[in-house]
Amino acid sequence: MQDLTLPAARTERDQLAGRTDVLDKVGVLRTLPDDMNLTTPMVAEFYQIDADLVRYHVKSNRDEFDSDGYRVVVRAAFESEFGSLSNLDPKVRQVALFPRRAALRLGMLLRDSEVARRVRDMLLDVERADATVHFLIPKTLPEALRAYATEVEAHELTTARAEAAETSNRVLVSRIEKDAPLVAKAEAHTASITWIHRQDFAREVKQWGVGRGIVISHEHVYELLRRKKMMIAGDRSDRNQASSHAITAGWARNTKGTAENGHEYVTTRISPRGQDVAWKWITAHVEQFGTLAPQEVSA
Known part of the structure; x- marks a missing residue:
């Protein structure tokens, strides 16, 4: 793969533009409440550059950004969709x-x-992993034996690396949980493997805050999840239930039931994937504001 920053690498950039999962692997991406869009200052913050440099590259490569859905809206339209920015x-x-x-x-x-640079390095790793490997059919017995030996050696090496990585990750997780006050389970790859009730998730976040001297209430957690459209907001009967967006994304689900007295109820549970996403929102919010109390959305 050629240098992605070169003008001639447009084709390669187009082919890789869909691998947006790389962004979350490199750092915490602060987005607008829809979890899909960013403003110019947000993009500049993520890449740790000046906003003017962002505008320069957009102007120089406007057709590429337009193909990705980049748009400029008037203030009234923006506030109608995302609310007022403080x-x-x-x-x-x-x-x-x-x-x-x-x-x-x-x-x-x-x-x-x-x-x-880290984003491009990870994209390169992804490209290499996705590349199709073509095998040559051995023509002689010695060639076949050599090919088999090479395959066995490669398998053993891959297994050894995986085991070493797992051991290293366990050590890293232990160190992070002890020493890094603003890193949560999702960042350390120790997220739950089961669906849990929203109250249990809020309780975990509250306990996490206690260990770090941060006062967190259930309502703080729910308000953040409502703002991120994981849970339903507004003064309505289904407030705090999983939103249609969250259900479609696989973040949460609602289960209806009937109590012994005949009263119908709805149980909202958050998936392992939803917990992972929520923890990233939570740690990013606390890192920025020092609290999980609601804040105005930043531009």
Whole structure:
């Protein structure tokens, strides 16, 4: 694969633009409440660069960003979709929106960003892993024996590396849980493997906060999940139940039941994947504000 930052690498960038999962593997991506779009300052924050550099690359490669869904909306349309931003300049009349694909494309274009370099390195690793391996059919018995020996050796090496990585990860998890106050289970790859009730999840987050001197209430957790559209908001009977977006994404589900007295109820449970996503939102919020108490959405 050629250098992704080169103008001639447009085809390669197009082919890799869908691997937005790489962004979450490299760092915590702060998004708007829909968990899909970012503003220019958010993109600049992720790549640790100046916002003007973001605008420069968009202007120089506008057709590429447009193909990823990049758009500029007037302030009224933005606030109608995402709400009012507390730190948005009153003079601003238009807001640029970057879907995750566009944010990833910027990482493939930036040269002077360590975060962008890590994004490209991971994309290269993904490309290598996805590459099709073509095997030659041995023509003689000695060739077949050599090929078999090579395959066995490669398998043993892969197994040894996997075991070493697992051991290393266990050590890392232990160290993170002890020493890094703002890293949660999802970041250390120790998330739950079972669906849990929303109250149990909130209780885990609350206990996590106690160990770090942070006062967290169930309502703090629910408000964040409502803002991120994992749970239903508003003054309505199904408040705090899993949203249709969360159900479609596989983050949560609602189960109806009937109590012995005939009263119908709904149980909301969060999936392992949903817990992983929620923990990332929680740690990012606490790292930025020092609390999980609701804050205004940043531009």
